Amino acid sequence: MTEKKDPLFNKIALVGIGLIGSSLARATRKNGLAKEIVACARSQGTRDTAMRLGLVDAIYETPAEAVVDADLVILCTPVSTYDDLACAMAPSLKEGAIVTDVGSVKESVIRDVGPHLPDGIHFVPGHPIAGTEHSGPEAGFAELFEGRWCILTPVPGTNSKALDRITDYWTAMGSMVEIMTAHHHDKVLAITSHLPHLIAYTIVGTATDLEETQQADVVKFSAGGFRDFTRIAASDPIMWRDVFLNNREAVLEMLQRFSEDLSVLQRAVRWGEGDVLEDRFRKTRDIRRGIVDAHQAGTFDAREPDNAQD
Amino acid sequence: MTEKKDPLFNKIALVGIGLIGSSLARATRKNGLAKEIVACARSQGTRDTAMRLGLVDAIYETPAEAVVDADLVILCTPVSTYDDLACAMAPSLKEGAIVTDVGSVKESVIRDVGPHLPDGIHFVPGHPIAGTEHSGPEAGFAELFEGRWCILTPVPGTNSKALDRITDYWTAMGSMVEIMTAHHHDKVLAITSHLPHLIAYTIVGTATDLEETQQADVVKFSAGGFRDFTRIAASDPIMWRDVFLNNREAVLEMLQRFSEDLSVLQRAVRWGEGDVLEDRFRKTRDIRRGIVDAHQAGTFDAREPDNAQD
Ligand SMILES: NC(=O)c1ccc[n+]([C@@H]2O[C@H](COP(=O)([O-])OP(=O)(O)OC[C@H]3O[C@@H](n4cnc5c(N)ncnc54)[C@H](OP(=O)(O)O)[C@@H]3O)[C@@H](O)[C@H]2O)c1
Numbered sequence A, B: 001m002t003e004k005k006d007p008l009f010n011k012i013a014l015v016g017i018g019l020i021g022s023s024l025a026r027a028t029r030k031n032g033l034a035k036e037i038v039a040c041a042r043s044q045g046t047r048d049t050a051m052r053l054g055l056v057d058a059i060y061e062t063p064a065e066a067v068v069d070a071d072l073v074i075l076c077t078p079v080s081t082y083d084d085l086a087c088a089m090a091p092s093l094k095e096g097a098i099v100t101d102v103g104s105v106k107e108s109v110i111r112d113v114g115p116h117l118p119d120g121i122h123f124v125p126g127h128p129i130a131g132t133e134h135s136g137p138e139a140g141f142a143e144l145f146e147g148r149w150c151i152l153t154p155v156p157g158t159n160s161k162a163l164d165r166i167t168d169y170w171t172a173m174g175s176m177v178e179i180m181t182a183h184h185h186d187k188v189l190a191i192t193s194h195l196p197h198l199i200a201y202t203i204v205g206t207a208t209d210l211e212e213t214q215q216a217d218v219v220k221f222s223a224g225g226f227r228d229f230t231r232i233a234a235s236d237p238i239m240w241r242d243v244f245l246n247n248r249e250a251v252l253e254m255l256q257r258f259s260e261d262l263s264v265l266q267r268a269v270r271w272g273e274g275d276v277l278e279d280r281f282r283k284t285r286d287i288r289r290g291i292v293d294a295h296q297a298g299t300f301d302a303r304e305p306d307n308a309q310d
């Protein structure tokens, strides 16, 4: 940044500092968005790592300590923890503070967090559509949110100034912001994120159940497509358990549709219906093109990291 | 290559020159493995592109023309074409020539090609476990096979010198070679490649069937996991139709196992069984670690191509 501007916030408190929390810390610092960044983490190891990497100005054990005087508080832990954490930090929140989050489901988050927050605190639920399969404070990077969407799901009556400030925050980190209802969010993410993860976990699990000799072959010959599923299925088990426990309806509905479609292809394979197969395989290409054109495809290189940048 | 060695082959003929054929042409040239490389392609466009890119020394319309005097012939077209192509080229094959292929299934290839080949021709079926979702001669690159496995599935009685020469050929292009039966190959690939593609095609198809407004959201928010499935589902429809038509038994068996496992997870989501979910999600991590350790993971960067090499 060349020109000197006042940062958007005086003090940002991150509750949890894993992949997403540490990426926020890095992006906040890189873009000069806060005078002070603090965090809390339950484990000593994470607190030590965060300080060693210089991610934050101070780190605490509890959310109650971290949120003191913060004008922005961001929940960055698995969504099943939100209820307790919101309850624990509520008494220490500064009047007028904004509370937001990054949780991958939104209806349950509003249900769990909202009731704990005292009057005069502004809650703006959010979800950056950006991530990797890695976890913890070392896995984060400042550019994670660049060119990615962040969805905000304010409830009716949300303070519009608070909403604007959160929008500005994500925009300053390079994201595009979209506003929708929590219900719509949970439906869209069921197909774009939750179901893909459930399926990836399933197929990798199916391979894990093969006899041991076959498993060695699965690893060896995974470059035929399987490896991409293992990357997705390497995501954090707790985070994903919580997603499925908290977006049951929408996931089950999409899963039902998926199962029906899979039956059609299964039948076509069984009866050798080449036309049906070809037809179905053809119609998926447009969506890929749309994603590439929208710059949401990421970068895959068939080569290994050592050679990928030759 | 610093020291000057005799190339492994005098003349290599590629029957088909798309992603795999053109990668073979490039890798053959780069590693000095043939004195002359020729190919055939049915369409004028592909023939023009191959010459413009300097992939081959000569290009023909028919396999019968291309294979004349070749000591190695490599079938590089969709497997449903092998029967006709083998029949068409058989009379022109040079006595003692080796015929191999790169098809993604192996039992059906042996069934389709074997009977056409005259005595004195050595058939060594093969399958490089390397590829991308792109097609055509422009999509290939010389390093595609480096560090990847190539599976050879010789039938009993295969000439051992021919097998050795094909092994040397793949090794010289940087591949590791594994020998197994066609039956075993088709079973292993059903889980490591064929089922992942069927599932990816299915889920992208499921998304394609959503109402139009939802589809725009699917593209926008695809970075949550869905985009990786669209990459796999962008592969060539004809190639994949042929794979499923020719590996029916093994694919259906793996699909059955997958469906059972998916039912277990579906039930766990429905009844909120967090322990079952977490447990299943945890056991998939070892396989990912195995693949990364075996250098078969490829490279994914969550950023877009423009920023990925910052
Ligand atoms: N990963 C993604 O791709 C992605 C993308 C978008 C949104 N999200 C959302 O972001 C949130 C965090 O995910 P992440 O990927 O950053 O996870 P992560 O790397 O595993 O980090 C999780 C953080 O939460 C803390 N934590 C875990 N359990 C806790 C508990 N019971 N009490 C207090 N703190 C606890 C951890 O502390 P310790 O290190 O001390 O255990 C760690 O700081 C989740 O809600 C997820 O849905 C994730």
Ligand SMILES: NC(=O)c1ccc[n+]([C@@H]2O[C@H](COP(=O)([O-])OP(=O)(O)OC[C@H]3O[C@@H](n4cnc5c(N)ncnc54)[C@H](OP(=O)(O)O)[C@@H]3O)[C@@H](O)[C@H]2O)c1
Binding pocket: B016, B017, B018, B019, B020, B021, B041, B042, B043, B044, B046, B047, B076, B077, B078, B079, B081, B102, B103, B104, B105, B127, B128, B129, B130, B131, B132, B133, B134, B135, B136, B137, B236, B239
């Ligand atoms: N793609 C992968 O990831 C991968 C990996 C390992 C093995 N394989 C196997 O490699 C083979 C080729 O795949 P690819 O990815 O290279 O495909 P590709 O890029 O689509 O190229 C296919 C080639 O086959 C020719 N061809 C198609 N239909 C034909 C027909 N009916 N008669 C004559 N020629 C025809 C095409 O000629 P025109 O251009 O003139 O139409 C083109 O030269 C397949 O058997 C596949 O199973 C693929």
